[in-house]
Amino acid sequence: MAPFDLIAILGKFGTYAIYLAIGIGFGVALEMSGFAVSTKLTGQFYLRDQTVFQVMFTGVIVAMVLVFGAAAMGWLDINRIWIPETYLWPGIIGGFMIGVGFIIGGFCPGTSVMAAATGKIDAIFYLVGILAGIVIFGEETSRFDTFYNSSYMGRFLISDWLGVSIGWLVFIVVVVALFLLWGSELLARAYSAKEPDAPQNTASTPATRPSNTWRFAGAGVLAVAALAVLLIGQPDPAALWERVAATEQVRLDERLVQIHPAELRSLTFDPNVKLAVIDVRDEANFNIFHLRDSVRMDLADLPAAVDDLVALPDNTVYVIVSNGETLSTAAWKTLVALGLPNVYILEGGINNWIAVYGEGMYPLLASIGNDEKLDYVFSAALGANAPAATPSQHDDGTPFVPKVELQSAGAKGGGGCG
Amino acid sequence: MTAMTQSASAIKNETAPKPFANPYVAGTLLGLVLFAAFFFTGNGLGASGGLNRMIIWFIDLAAPEHSDRVSYLVSYAGGDKNALDHWIVLMTVGIFTGGFVSAWRSHRLTWTTIKGPNISTQTRWGMAVLGGIITGFGARLARGCTSGQGLSGAATLSVGSWAFLLAFFAGGYLLAFFVRRLWN
Numbered sequence: 001m002a003p004f005d006l007i008a009i010l011g012k013f014g015t016y017a018i019y020l021a022i023g024i025g026f027g028v029a030l031e032m033s034g035f036a037v038s039t040k041l042t043g044q045f046y047l048r049d050q051t052v053f054q055v056m057f058t059g060v061i062v063a064m065v066l067v068f069g070a071a072a073m074g075w076l077d078i079n080r081i082w083i084p085e086t087y088l089w090p091g092i093i094g095g096f097m098i099g100v101g102f103i104i105g106g107f108c109p110g111t112s113v114m115a116a117a118t119g120k121i122d123a124i125f126y127l128v129g130i131l132a133g134i135v136i137f138g139e140e141t142s143r144f145d146t147f148y149n150s151s152y153m154g155r156f157l158i159s160d161w162l163g164v165s166i167g168w169l170v171f172i173v174v175v176v177a178l179f180l181l182w183g184s185e186l187l188a189r190a191y192s193a194k195e196p197d198a199p200q201n202t203a204s205t206p207a208t209r210p211s212n213t214w215r216f217a218g219a220g221v222l223a224v225a226a227l228a229v230l231l232i233g234q235p236d237p238a239a240l241w242e243r244v245a246a247t248e249q250v251r252l253d254e255r256l257v258q259i260h261p262a263e264l265r266s267l268t269f270d271p272n273v274k275l276a277v278i279d280v281r282d283e284a285n286f287n288i289f290h291l292r293d294s295v296r297m298d299l300a301d302l303p304a305a306v307d308d309l310v311a312l313p314d315n316t317v318y319v320i321v322s323n324g325e326t327l328s329t330a331a332w333k334t335l336v337a338l339g340l341p342n343v344y345i346l347e348g349g350i351n352n353w354i355a356v357y358g359e360g361m362y363p364l365l366a367s368i369g370n371d372e373k374l375d376y377v378f379s380a381a382l383g384a385n386a387p388a389a390t391p392s393q394h395d396d397g398t399p400f401v402p403k404v405e406l407q408s409a410g411a412k413g414g415g416g417c418g
Numbered sequence: 419m420t421a422m423t424q425s426a427s428a429i430k431n432e433t434a435p436k437p438f439a440n441p442y443v444a445g446t447l448l449g450l451v452l453f454a455a456f457f458f459t460g461n462g463l464g465a466s467g468g469l470n471r472m473i474i475w476f477i478d479l480a481a482p483e484h485s486d487r488v489s490y491l492v493s494y495a496g497g498d499k500n501a502l503d504h505w506i507v508l509m510t511v512g513i514f515t516g517g518f519v520s521a522w523r524s525h526r527l528t529w530t531t532i533k534g535p536n537i538s539t540q541t542r543w544g545m546a547v548l549g550g551i552i553t554g555f556g557a558r559l560a561r562g563c564t565s566g567q568g569l570s571g572a573a574t575l576s577v578g579s580w581a582f583l584l585a586f587f588a589g590g591y592l593l594a595f596f597v598r599r600l601w602n
Contacts, residue, residue, distance in 0.1 A: 096588060118528075
């Protein structure tokens with residue numbers, strides 16, 4: 001399922017060739033729009049030219065429908081594509097600055113690179129400015145580090161914020177955007193009616209005018225596609241699991257993902273790994289005993305939590321914990337189906353952990369081995385304060401077969417502006 | 419009608435620049451490219467990130483001890499790291515190449531400065547540098563520009579990216595009145 005691990009398939013140079021090709025497509029789309037012409041770009045802000053708005057929003061809704069359409073069909077794993085994380089206020093202030101820089105300088109970064117290639121000297125000067133701005137930011141960033149990292153909300157989609165399904169959101173955005181595009185045409189027409197002698201805002205000749213038939217057909221196709229995305233719906237974890245079950249069930253059956261408590265202990269102190277221990281038991285069990293620094297999540301909440309989990313660094317190893325392995329295996333299937341990399345299960349669960357690292361500390365129940373039932377008796381709910389809850393820094397030499405192998409998470413790091 | 423006569427004249431005069439594409443055609447192509455980026459690579463489109471790495475590479479070349487100490491630079495070019503060894507750089511080179519090829523095929527390749535009628539070329543250049551500085555700073559602060567945040571983030575429905583886009587248009591429209599002499 002897409003996206004693909006291109007480095008593994010094509011090697012580094014093949015991968016870079018793909019990126020080069022995508023960049024070329026991007027450059028061509030910008031150039032044929034007329035975005036090398038700064039007066040045409042800024043014309044957007046004097047209402048004499050709506051091309052910026054029309055090209056941008058057409059691009060956004062076409063890509064949006066295709067991305068979420070492909071996800072609905074199960075062709076694209078949405079959790080493995082890069083979505084800009086939300087740092088609300090740095091984004092707003094930075095966006096405002098780019099708007100200001102745009103109206104003063106006449107470009108934005110992408111258009112200026114393209115315009116410089118077409119021989120626009122103003123674009124070259126603008127590029128020099130950008131590079132200076134970047135250097136200033138790099139040198140001064142320590143002064144406003146706190147602000148730069150403030151209002152972090154992680155991978156936060158509008159559908160999560162509004163509490164609506166992605167299907168509905170895509171459909172509404174497409175319908176609203178189509179009306180806005182229509183409005184932009186009315187605006188442009190009103191402008192040219194008011195100022196018929198307005199100077200041509202292009203150094204080249206104006207754009208060809210779209211014919212009605214094609215415009216309405218295009219709008220209709222987009223609306224129908226958005227409706228299809230809505231009706232099909234985004235796949236739930238169970239459906240996603242079916243798609244990966246063929247390979248992943250094997251790893252489960254061959255016990256390649258169940259790690260020994262001693263491996264978990266060693267991971268805790270491995271400086272190369274960020275460990276995220278997820279405890280999927282109920283609150284009562286969690287309060288009685290849980291591993292230090294583990295986080296409790298209900299099985300049902302995992303799909304919602306996955307957005308935050310994928311945002312953790314690339315070297316994160318997720319270890320799922322329950323009393324036995326039934327619950328943790330169910331959670332593992334959900335997270336793997338949702339595209340989270342490096343997910344493992346604590347072998348034998350908490351019961352096995354205590355058997356290895358809390359031997360003799362707590363009396364055993366009369367009947368043990370009821371999988372998801374805690375085998376030990378605790379006199380009080382100690383949570384992480386129980387002595388066996390803190391992995392010992394001392395390696396007692398308990399043997400284990402290392403199973404954790406860090407996998408690349410696809411391309412989530414770096415994103416669009418790495 | 420006008421479009422037809424124009425394209426007819428463009429055919430007659432082979433060196434005359436061709437008209438720009440219909441915005442919806444160009445927008446659809448842009449959307450397809452953006453989707454292809456997500457589908458094949460998992461990444462969106464970006465431009466400022468490539469420029470960022472190019473200038474950091476230059477700093478690293480000129481003053482390696484500096485790029486090893488400033489925390490922002492270390493993550494890109496600390497020690498043996500090559501700031502240019504990243505896909506975003508290739509994408510930026512692609513934007514340049516694509517722009518060149520498209521302009522060349524459409525006879526729009528000329529050395530020229532585009533400006534409003536009421537300012538000198540020197541003023542236009544100065545303002546371009548000033549606008550670039552503000553943009554460069556803003557693009558790093560926002561962790562992306564109109565491509566990475568605006569297009570890629572909006573298409574994937576990120577809250578922060580839509581807030582970014584609104585702020586971008588707000589910044590442009592708010593200031594447009596005060597700098598109208600530059601463009602009109």
